[in-house]
Amino acid sequence: MRALLLAASVAALVGLGDAQAVEFHKDGMTAKEVQSWLTDSGYKAEMAKDTGGDSYLKSASDGVSFDVHLYDCKKDRCASMQFIAGFDLDEKLELAKVNTWNEGKRYVDCFLDDEGDPWFTYDANVSPGGSREALDDDFAVWLSFVPDMKELAGWK
Numbered sequence: 001m002r003a004l005l006l007a008a009s010v011a012a013l014v015g016l017g018d019a020q021a022v023e024f025h026k027d028g029m030t031a032k033e034v035q036s037w038l039t040d041s042g043y044k045a046e047m048a049k050d051t052g053g054d055s056y057l058k059s060a061s062d063g064v065s066f067d068v069h070l071y072d073c074k075k076d077r078c079a080s081m082q083f084i085a086g087f088d089l090d091e092k093l094e095l096a097k098v099n100t101w102n103e104g105k106r107y108v109d110c111f112l113d114d115e116g117d118p119w120f121t122y123d124a125n126v127s128p129g130g131s132r133e134a135l136d137d138d139f140a141v142w143l144s145f146v147p148d149m150k151e152l153a154g155w156k
Contacts, residue, residue, distance in 0.1 A: 028127035092116025
């Protein structure tokens with residue numbers, strides 16, 4: 001009997017691997033779909049417009065505000081997005097620290113603006129072949145860097 005129960009349990013677990021990924025539209029996501037995804041993920045997602053009239057989203061994690069800008073758009077669907085966070089520091093960050101970051105970190109890049117403030121970026125593709133699971137994974141990578149961003153910027 002135990003062997004039968006064990007076999008049934010293993011079969012059920014193997015069946016879970018057959019679940020289909022939730023795929024996005026072949027041309028990517030709309031700003032509203034990105035907003036829904038962020039909200040469903042438990043984050044604020046305020047719609048905004050840049051100076052060119054393009055939509056982007058404002059969000060935050062662990063006290064760090066960040067934006068989600070949409071790129072490679074055809075009509076209202078966008079094939080990629082960029083997560084971006086900037087820190088307004090009282091003192092300029094040293095370029096050597098930014099270079100060390102960029103040499104030692106994968107995925108999230110850092111650059112300095114004209115005032116010496118650090119900006120962090122991470123790009124994610126959602127087309128072709130994008131899925132909710134892949135975007136969730138990309139977002140988890142971005143979020144995993146938030147403590148490191150705060151440390152480099154000297155935020156507590």
